[in-house]
Amino acid sequence: MQTERQPPMTEPVKTIRIEVLRYRPEQDSEPVVQAYEVPFTDDMSVLQGVQYIKDYLDGTLSFRWSCRMAICGSCGMMIGGVPKLSCQTFLRDYYPAGLRIDPLAHFPIERDLVVNVEDFIRKLEGIKPYIVPKEPRTLEQGEYLQTPGQLEQFLQFSGCINCTLCYSACPQYGLDSKFMGPGVLALLHRYNADSRDGASAERMQLVHAEEGVWGCTAVGYCSEVCPKGVDPANAVNQNKTASAMDYFLRFVTPKAVANKGAANKAGAK
Amino acid sequence: MSARRPYVRSMDGWWRRDPFFVRYMAREATAVFVVAYALVLLVGVLRLSQGEAAFNAWLAALRSPLSVAFHVFLLAIFVYHTWSWFRIMPKTMPLILPDGRRLKPGLITGAGLAAAALLCLAGFAVLMGVKP
Numbered sequence: 487m488q489t490e491r492q493p494p495m496t497e498p499v500k501t502i503r504i505e506v507l508r509y510r511p512e513q514d515s516e517p518v519v520q521a522y523e524v525p526f527t528d529d530m531s532v533l534q535g536v537q538y539i540k541d542y543l544d545g546t547l548s549f550r551w552s553c554r555m556a557i558c559g560s561c562g563m564m565i566g567g568v569p570k571l572s573c574q575t576f577l578r579d580y581y582p583a584g585l586r587i588d589p590l591a592h593f594p595i596e597r598d599l600v601v602n603v604e605d606f607i608r609k610l611e612g613i614k615p616y617i618v619p620k621e622p623r624t625l626e627q628g629e630y631l632q633t634p635g636q637l638e639q640f641l642q643f644s645g646c647i648n649c650t651l652c653y654s655a656c657p658q659y660g661l662d663s664k665f666m667g668p669g670v671l672a673l674l675h676r677y678n679a680d681s682r683d684g685a686s687a688e689r690m691q692l693v694h695a696e697e698g699v700w701g702c703t704a705v706g707y708c709s710e711v712c713p714k715g716v717d718p719a720n721a722v723n724q725n726k727t728a729s730a731m732d733y734f735l736r737f738v739t740p741k742a743v744a745n746k747g748a749a750n751k752a753g754a755k
Numbered sequence: 756m757s758a759r760r761p762y763v764r765s766m767d768g769w770w771r772r773d774p775f776f777v778r779y780m781a782r783e784a785t786a787v788f789v790v791a792y793a794l795v796l797l798v799g800v801l802r803l804s805q806g807e808a809a810f811n812a813w814l815a816a817l818r819s820p821l822s823v824a825f826h827v828f829l830l831a832i833f834v835y836h837t838w839s840w841f842r843i844m845p846k847t848m849p850l851i852l853p854d855g856r857r858l859k860p861g862l863i864t865g866a867g868l869a870a871a872a873l874l875c876l877a878g879f880a881v882l883m884g885v886k887p
Contacts, residue, residue: 509757511760511761511762512758516762517762517764567772567773568773588838592766594761594762594763595763595764596759596761602761637851638850638855638856638857639850647769657769657770660767660769660856661766702842703783704846704847705775705776705779706779706846707776709846712776720756720845720846720848720850721848723846723847723848724848726847
């Protein structure tokens with residue numbers, strides 16, 4: 487048995503009220519709010535608060551977490567109605583008012599704070615989220631060379647950790663989950679904008695669809711909540727331009743060239 | 756047998772849930788007023804085609820207190836329209852990398868707003884008959 491966390495002697499123990507939306511499919515017909523009084527110190531994250539509940543107050547509470555340092559993307563929750571990684575959000579910022587924690591919005595609730603992200607994973611697999619070489623390359627040919635400009639075109643979008651906070655920030659995804667959504671489209675752009683990649687014409691077929699970039703209405707909240715500064719809204723909207731260009735260029739260019747035009751391979755400086 | 760019973764939450768009133776969504780809906784709603792003002796101007800063109808008397812009557816109608824109040828209201832709406840669209844502009848543009856680094860979003864928004872303000876002033880000067 488673990489011993490109780492002891493705050494430093496100089497600091498009085500503070501207690502914060504954490505309300506959690508609970509859903510136990512075997513007993514709840516719909517989610518219910520349950521409140522806990524959690525003692526905390528100023529260095530405790532919301533994740534640590536939830537872990538305290540599970541360890542000392544209510545062992546039945548379910549939630550996902552892993553790394554505790556904003557890189558695994560597992561611990562996303564709606565904290566005070568805003569999608570955040572609970573490991574990098576601090577309880578002190580909600581004191582003394584207390585806070586409310588919901589499972590990530592727009593996803594079906596599996597149990598308590600655990601949501602079902604199968605739809606996201608399926609879409610992620612569909613975009614070939616890896617570099618597809620343009621042609622076979624031998625070791626003798628050496629490494630790929632890129633200019634700083636070519637690197638900059640995709641570097642930012644490669645920061646995605648699949649935490650799905652952007653999906654919880656996207657009302658278009660909430661209203662119609664057929665929309666591919668910000669995260670997957672940002673990763674699609676990460677590979678399409680990479681000068682080493684040769685599969686962009688194929689990926690553009692997904693971009694062109696109603697469920698692709700055209701499902702986006704430029705709300706822009708996805709980029710605000712992204713914990714990694716990926717800016718999915720920019721990736722999506724760059725591809726609206728690319729998709730429109732591809733559509734109009736087909737009237738003035740031979741077919742093979744038009745497909746290449748869709749590749750959106752700007753950035754060579 | 757699976758005990759899974761995924762619960763799908765309602766999206767009712769989604770845009771009231773977050774101030775960000777309220778601002779987004781306000782931005783989208785301003786488009787309705789842009790259309791409304793386009794209709795006002797269209798009526799002006801229609802009245803112009805009906806002769807001088809009809810056009811002057813339209814001009815007189817625009818000077819009524821109700822119409823002036825409507826124009827002040829529309830001006831406020833258009834300012835918000837302009838500001839909100841230039842605010843999202845950095846997210847909708849291809850990357851601009853003048854020195855290999857991405858342009859600051861504030862710079863793009865600021866440039867857009869400055870261009871809009873300059874064009875408005877230029878248009879105003881021309882309409883007022885001020886020779887540059």
